Amino acid sequence: MKITNKLTIGAFAALFLAAAVPASAEETELAQNNNSAELLQLDAVYIYGDERESSVDTITGEELERSTATSLNEIFKSNPQVSVGGGGLPVAQKVYVRGINDSLLNVSIDGATQAGEVYHHQSRVFIDPMLLKVVQVEAGAGAATNGPGALGGAIRYETKDPSDLLREGQDFGFLWKNSYYSNTDGWKSTLSVYGNATSQLDYLVTASMQKLDDFEDGDGDKVDYSSSDQLLGYLKFGFQHNDVHRSELSYERSEESGNRYNRPNMLAGFGHPVQPNSLHEQTTVRDTVTFNHTFNPDSEWVDGKFTLYYTSNDFERDVPVTEPTYGNAGIESIGFDFRNTSIMGAHSVTYGIDARHDEAYANQINAGFLGIQPDGDENALVYGVYLQDNWDVNEHLLLTAGARLDRYEHEDVDGDETEDTAFSPNVGFKYFVSEELTLYANASRVERGLGVSEAYFSSWADTGDQVEKEVATNYELGFNYEANNFSFGVEVFDQKIEDVVNYSDGDTLGDIKTQGYSAHFGYSFNQWYAQISVSEADPELDGETVIYSSYASASGRTWVFELDYAFENADASLGWRTRLVEGMGTIGGYEFDTYATSDIFGEWSPTEHVSVTLSINNLFDRDYKDHLTLYNSSPTTQDDIGRDIRLSVAYKF
Template sequence: MQNTNQITKRFALPGILLLVGACTSSHADELSANAVAELNEATLTANEAAQVDHTLADSNTVTSEELERWSATDLEDIFRSSISVNAAGGRPQTQDIFIRGLQSTTANVTVDGAPQVGAIFYHAGTGGSIEPELLKSVKVSAGTGNALSGAGALGGAIAYETKDGFDLLEDGATVGALLKGTYYSSGDGGYKTSATGYGLINEDWSYIASLGYSDVGNYEDGDGNEVIDTEYQRTSAFFKVSGNLTEAQSLSVSYEYLEDQSIGAARMNIAPAVSADGTSYKERNTATVHYDINPANNDWVNVETNAYWTERSLQDATTETSITSIGFDLRNTSLFKEAAKVTYGVDYREDTYETDKTTAGDDAGDVLGLYAQGDWDVSEFVTLSAGGRFDRYTLDERGGVDVDNSGFSPNGTIIVRPTEGLEIHATYAEALRGAYPTQAYFDTVTQDPDMKAERSTNLELGFEYTIKNYYIAANIFQLEVDDVINPGYDRGTGLRTNVGDFETTGYEIMAGAQFGALNVELGVTESDPEMTYYDGSSDEEYSLVGTNTGRTWFGNLEYVFEELNLITGWYVSYVEAIDSDTARALREKSSYTVHDAYLRWTPKSLDALTVNLTLSNVFDKYYYDQATFAYTSGYAASGRELALSLSYKF
């Protein structure tokens, strides 16, 4: 393992190189603040001058505009340019998400505030079924965060937020519709269609209703070989009503349905030698109700309430398995003379893991949390944030074993701004996750009644600096998870208990600049995970906990042709080769460089029409994404693929 000094040295050299590269670029007129915002929102104006404002948090936030430019269809597309995230797995149904090398099962993943917890079956992918077409934004909080990240956020949080009618309506319009179709070229090809209607019920209330369908065939890898059993059909439906009950009260009610139908049994992330028989289905149903109270001229009351029900299921020819979660989050934010605020609340969630492989009943778990988080602008140079959570977990296993865990998780951050344009931050944060049900697919697991809670500790130091139209931002981090609970079970004893400790260290660096209509970004990221078991043995990859990938370099260029109403972009990533120890073998993971490009055009003579052209893996590279489960036993990445999308807004 690396110590902090080693991390700092590894971080310093690439950071200096990036800064020098940025500062020696040719100077250009500075952009105005409005122009920067407009460029980020994909409108086609960027002429005036001002200072760039960019953070690493921006590099982990995906907007709906970005999703549309890249014709996003799966998790790999969604997180293409997120600096802290890897998403891989081949076909969408087997894709996993890793935040700084940690599996998303260690994070708090939510859709409109509804947690998507646990794993149905690790072979089925755990990244979560999501339809990019419906997303307003995706926000990633990397590493153990503050008390507002939710219960059990050992490795961070991912928040998917869906659109509402207000997001799509043009100024002055009361009703609208969006029709969209996309063609995919790789292998057998395929298509995706969607129809969305939205509008105002009255001036205070909006609605949105959307239906989507995709039929995508087997894709080809970079060598031109058909990758069998990657075909799928997806059906989606979404409805949301939102608005104001009074001047001080708002309400939002939504329901989303998503079904993926694909070839093969539940062990779907292992690439077969011959096409499998049978069909498998992954399904998600999510319903949410948001109710907020925010009276005018009252700094003490800003209540946010979120209640939810969500069910995820996996079905093959012989088995049906599901995880159902129901719960709520109630919080209030109070302001103190505009210099400080405190958010405090309570959340509760109950999870039921069910499989028809047994008649012995269900596994169930719940968690009750109390939390508070305060932020205080001590001066114009210093901001402090501190808070904590107290969580109590209970596990009721179908075999009669009960486990209770509870504990307090503190956090603190200091932000210092010693000079204009420079911000330095340091964070210490803990998170606790108590005993929880094992993968829903397993029916013969015995829980250890003395199982201990997992506890993560995150240390992070970073800075962000902007000067004129240049910026650079960086983080170094060290995250430890003590007393990791086996995500599966010991196949020899059938017992599930704590197995050891996990640690990852690393860094993230991003630099960039804006020159008129041109936006340039460069970056590098690396994490070094290690799982150490109680018997002293160790490895760098452990299913449903973490994965090991090589140092990753990336660059992103975007250019706006204002006169043509056109924006185009080019993204390139280079992943260095790495040797990674696993519980079974030493994996040699090869390096690769992948290029992607897009072009988005709205004709001035017909501004209701948008044409989007995306070319993924431009040079048809054959490779396995290093974050792919089982690596070369999984699915090779897709070769060159053209996606042509047409959308028309009424």
């Protein structure tokens, strides 16, 4: 490993950013039409050391288990601001927030940043939803605590702890869960053992295996070579040193494999002038090791957390020496974050330092692929300091302000070095008009220097010093109202990313601009809860709607309708969810039609040890492709999965 040392919403926001940072550099590439908003109830979610009210959506592990989620698409189904394209094969799915690809967001698992992506035809991060305690999606204007270069926001995955599974007074337990999926004639079996080894040491050990055959689309047609084998191993140990200090060490290994086309999101008919879309055995492996230490003495000055992590994403396929393609590519990262929160009168201030080194590599290049060298890697280093202040001015007004100062150092495959310094400020407020009504506004300017983007391109990513920083400006304005059993909220946003970098040639793609809104309405009565959410975004690249971009892509206005019922005298519940995406007509010769899918799910616990979950996904067997699926009206791309009846039975001791 080589380590190189080297729509404006609100005048207050515009004035602050103009004064704080001179206009400069670059925009990102995201442009498309309508995107989705948010149908889940928007609870007040406070990020560590941050009390900003914004587009933070929290999805709990209980929600994911109840709906039997098995893929990225199913994790985010209830959030209309998030769209997932790529078809029904889980490893091929890609996440977009307000039309912006997650390559322009900071994505982390238990604080371990997942830098770049291995291959643009498959998922950036593959994770088993059963592991998850909570998922947070923060769209747009973000706090300094989001980490360096969070141009479009952040996605944070947090895994379960032993305490999430243990009953009160219990020191040992195990969970054995088995699931069946009708569409793929597939199954999954998971065993977890957890407990308190001593009064100070707790543990959680999980092993899981899943096997899915080729899935069927809504027309009943089998999608060839869409089968998947998955293995998961997960360990987490926690040690409570005393009342002040606690340490946690976790290790996760996720492995997914199958015989599929070079481009997992495409079919055999997809043509390419150089690299054929031939069949190969492919394996994707992610290893993540995370150490977290928290310390919280009886002091208003100290509430600290230290995170140290290593993560590796590796993609390998078995290709003959005669075929012009890669056999192996991946990204390795090592980094840390050290932060503390101090209470200073009316101010709650979080400040810290962080750093990360990334190495992207591509190996086993056969047959002189595009005339480039057979092996190569690129290295990137980013380190920075940050501060975020939350100031309770009075009982009605909370002001927030913060900034990051980051240093970027990059070395490409030819040894050319690039260095940049990035300054990223933010400001916002919450105004409590009454106990029921809250107004808020946020603004941020985020700068990102050159880093690793896609391992697959690392051997020819001759960036040199051709590019400058990418610069994102984000503004949002909204309100939330909650009274009795009623909730209602609206938010409008304006985002721009300048000079989005094309990492394959070191040039810029242009400027991505996105404007839109989201809204949600919820009402609960007796054992019923109903909610409607909507979101629309209009991402454009240099004034044109963006489709099928690795950085941004358009999707139609998205609605989510949810209805839940909890039985009063039984430990059981039922739920219904419909996600409707409006058509966008013809763009670039491709048709974007309206489609809607509905799911029904129920959960029942006949005893304290047994729980049964039954769901029917895509209840009406709709044949469709998400608008973000590459060339979605072409016969060379996958449809999404058709009706799938899922049954899970869990025994917990």
